[in-house]
Amino acid sequence: MRQAGLLERRPTYYLVRIAVNAALVTAGWTIFVLVGDSWWQLVTAAYLAAVFTQSGFLGHDAGHRQIFRSRRANHLVGLVYGNLAIGLAFGWWVDKHHRHHAHPNTEGRDPDIAGEALAFTGAQARRRRGAGRLPARHQRLLFCPMLLLEGVALHVASVRALSRSTYRERGREALLLGSHAAAYLTVVFVVLSPLRALAFVVVQQGLFGLYLGCAFAPNHKGMPILGADEEVDFLRRQILTSPRGVQILADAGYQGLGTDTGGAVITPRPKPRKRQTSPPPSVIAAHEASRKRHSPSASGSSTPSDTSRTDESPAATTAAASPSTCRPPSPSRSALRFSANNSRSLRPSA
Template sequence: MKSLSPTGELQHSEPSVPVPDYAELKKRVKRAGLLARQPRYYMWSMILTIGATLASFLILFLVHNIWWQLINAVFLAVVFAQVGYLGHDAGHRQPFSTTWKNELAGLICGNLLLGMSNAWWVDKHNQHHSHPNQLDMDPDLNIPGICFNLQEARQKQGLGRWVMLHQIWLFFPMLMLVALDLKRASILFLSSEWKSARYPLLESLLVLAHWVLFLTLLVYNLGFGAAILFFLVNQAVLGFILGSAFAPNHKGMPVLAKESQLGFLQRQVLTSRNIKAGPLTDFWYGGLNYQIEHHLFPSMPRNNLRAAQQIVKQFCQEHAIPYAETSVAGSYCAIVKALSEVSSEVRYERAEA
């Protein structure tokens, strides 16, 4: 198996052990019935989530205290995060066996409820799944202002360089911009590459409907100033939740060279990190805390991932494949350490020059 250096760079050496058979692992998982669709689970999840969204909108009409409305903004951000996770699962065809039902769920969750293009997200996310943490291949490595790769950090100039040198302090505040950045990128996609979407007109109309209805609802019930405050709090909390769910999965894990020839199973496991399971983490991460299992079986319904974890763990132990699992705090310590190492190395090189 190819080895990875302490800095996370791939060592190009011939495999020293046989490559494990992914088909064997999949056979074990399939035998356990964990790849079967779970429409009832997802229907109830969607009903409860949409119900919570409507409850938050009802509070906008009934409550006229700004402080309670700011609490409502936080509540709605938590609900919107769950909407996003359902849209993510629909993009992977987890809920239903029928394609159009998954696409409809994605359009409702992504475009209408979040104001983000479902087609853009699915395309970007599929690229990530095909080449996780692989240079020039994984779009999720291109984080504005944040650098986990030393080669990229050395090329930063001006404001970007200053942000990179102070990224361990800026990382958590910048998570609050994640939701707005996702929506910005998806709107740019619809305005410039909308014909590459399967339903370009429908996607555009649903995103437009989200922004018109959501902002009108806020201004009508809260007034202009309070509406802006509500929106900023809501989007900042939503960004932090989504960012805190995305970042631990791969950040601080090995970064593979573009020409890496690692097999599918090794590539998915070695570049992914799990967060220890529990009711709170399962809810907060929307099942993404089982990142290794999710990457190995993207179409596996979320509620089957915990059972699959035991099978995958045992398989990795049998084949001596490192399986990364840590606590929430441990994942952030690893992320901060990786960011610090990159910034410190660039500072050292500049001092030596």
């Protein structure tokens, strides 16, 4: 992949995207002020939700240090697009996201499948008590409504993280996050009446969370979940636990995420560099075998909707127990591309 140039940074590409994003943000808030106190502002709310998410995607790429060579420059971009632009504690998110990529879909190690909101395994569902059992039993139906709260959940988690005295760069991040909250709420409640302002915040933050959730959910749904003690080599852990063919609609609504191939975020390539081939057959076969081996029907493990069962295979369970509704279209087999010159080097050993 390195020889094919898939991991090369493209600062000019990102500078253009940053400029376009800044123009879209400016246009959105200008329209908001010009429209004034009107229910049409709910349309503006939907527009700004999309723009906020695109800002978050730029922050994501900065967190992977793929924009600039300088660590400091990437960090500053992340602070601007995380704390200041969308109200997300960048340092907290980077730490959590790196732990996810280090052990993707690994129970007990990947914070994204900790089971706080959704139950990804039968064991997580059975640990629920009281009212917590209801969402686990019906999470296929509740998935989309729950995603509407994702934006608020990220804001709350950011504030909690910044409240810790051991948080690195706590003062600067708290100042930027507070500036975002103060500016956002001031503009909204000055321009709109209280009722319309509340409706605007609900729609904008709800759609913001929905968009973010739909972008990242494919990394976990239907994917094998590894046990914390399973011995898996780096290549298999990164590829077999990620959707084969993940090019997260990079040329459509998810532009900015590039291609996320299980830990390596690849920037969309110019057309002259798109001479590639499909994954080696051995990689495809290993991926499918892993999914079948870890599926509920093969392992006999229960799903979150079947909390009455107590048997669960000690082997890895599957994230197919997680919701399948409201998901983006599944990527095609050819979406994940490997360099023709490097496909043999990526072939996993038998």
